[in-house]
Amino acid sequence: MSEPLKPCPFCEPLYSDPVLVTGSPGNSFVMCRGCNCATDDGTAERVVGLWNQRNGQQ
Numbered sequence: 001m002s003e004p005l006k007p008c009p010f011c012e013p014l015y016s017d018p019v020l021v022t023g024s025p026g027n028s029f030v031m032c033r034g035c036n037c038a039t040d041d042g043t044a045e046r047v048v049g050l051w052n053q054r055n056g057q058q
């Protein structure tokens with residue numbers, strides 16, 4: 001299992017509910033159900049990393 005998702009940088013602290021959507025291999029993405037922002041597609045490991053890195057930049 002990959003690392004936990006950090007809260008959405010755009011919704012925090014109001015409402016944040018990021019989810020990892022797993023499609024076919026290499027075709028997963030993380031999206032926020034609060035504002036519908038999402039990462040690019042990639043492997044689950046990569047997109048979780050992208051999501052958490054972006055969170056850290058806010």
Ligand SMILES: [Zn+2]
Nearest residue numbers: 008011032035
């Ligand atoms: Zn959001």
